[in-house]
Amino acid sequence: MNDHDLIKAVKKGDEKAFHELVENYQQMIIGTALGFVGNLDDAHDITQDVFIEIYRSINSFRADSSLSTWIYRITITRSLNHIRREKRHKDQIVVETDIREETSDPLEDADRKKILHLAISSLPKNQQIAFTLHNYEDLSYKQIAQIMQRSISSVESLIFRARKNLQKKLWEWYKNSRV
Amino acid sequence: MNCSKTRLKLLDFIDGNLDQKNTANVEKHLSGCDVCRGFFTELQQFNILMHTEKKPNVNPFLSNRIVETMVLQSDTPSQLHRRHFSKLTAAAAIAVLVVAGIFGGLEIGNRITSGLSSSQADHPEISSLVNELNHEPLEQMLFNLNTPAQ
Secondary structure, rough: OOHHHHHHHHHHOHHHHHHHHHHHHHHHHHHHHHHHHHOHHHHHHHHHHHHHHHHHHHHHHOOOOOHHHHHHHHHHHHHHHHHHHHOOOOOOHHHHHHHHHHHHOOHHHHHHHHHHHHHHOOOHHHHHHHHHHHOOOOOHHHHHHHHHHHOOHHHHHHHHHHHHHHHHHHHHHHHHHHO | OOOOHHHHHHHHHHHHHHHHHHHHHHHHHHHHHHHHHHHHHHHHHHHHHHHHHOOEEEEEOOOHHHHHHHHHHHHHHHHHHHHHHHHHHHHHHHHHHHHHHHHHHHHHHHHHHHHHHOOOOOOOOHHHHHHHHHHOOOHHHHHHHHHHOO
């Protein structure tokens, strides 16, 4: 079933069609959510919330954009709300650095993941969105521009600045961890 | 190339996005600078992490769990619409029944009253009963029945 037929069937309440929609898009949603929150359990929870929202608001989907663009937008909003709820602000990266200093154990992947996602989530919101969609979902500038409703050149600039900022943040963390 | 300039090019260096000249400059700096080399190694680890997170393992039962949760938590869009519609229909039906009941009751009452008055002449026995009830309300009659005769 293509997206158009799928939407039609889901709107009619076809449970099988909804099942197919979940199968088709769950990987995309989990991948995006994971890029934002950095925790698979949280990404699964966000995925469930996203599908509930799709289910409830499918009647308002006007097909002005593609289904995937619409789902990406819902996923981004849900992920950013989740981050806001978890209060993962940029100061926390300092806390992580302190932990690293106290333990002086070699950095585990789990810790590295936390630091990376804290650094990403401390980027300005638009840089964070563009960077995550580009790096975790391998989306093109054009696709990101459609999702973010911006020009391609603006997306290019957002990703460039995000990479530079991320590099700086990770350098700050690295510098402090060596003291 | 100094340390700060090198550091700003490291992510592009890792991704292979630098031209030959810049790649050679970064390589040269890294070979002689422990700090930048250490940072470069860490950035490589972060980059590997990002790639491993790209295609996460999806719980094979996730779709079932989601659909089950949806069925438990809410209705399908059309069911929601239908349920909403059926609630409105039920409310409207109740309203119609109430109104019909009131008017029907009034109509029946009128018919009885007018029917009785027209048939009083034809059936004097009914007329006398009705008249008796008018003069002797039911409560009074029951009271009299329960009261022992003196």
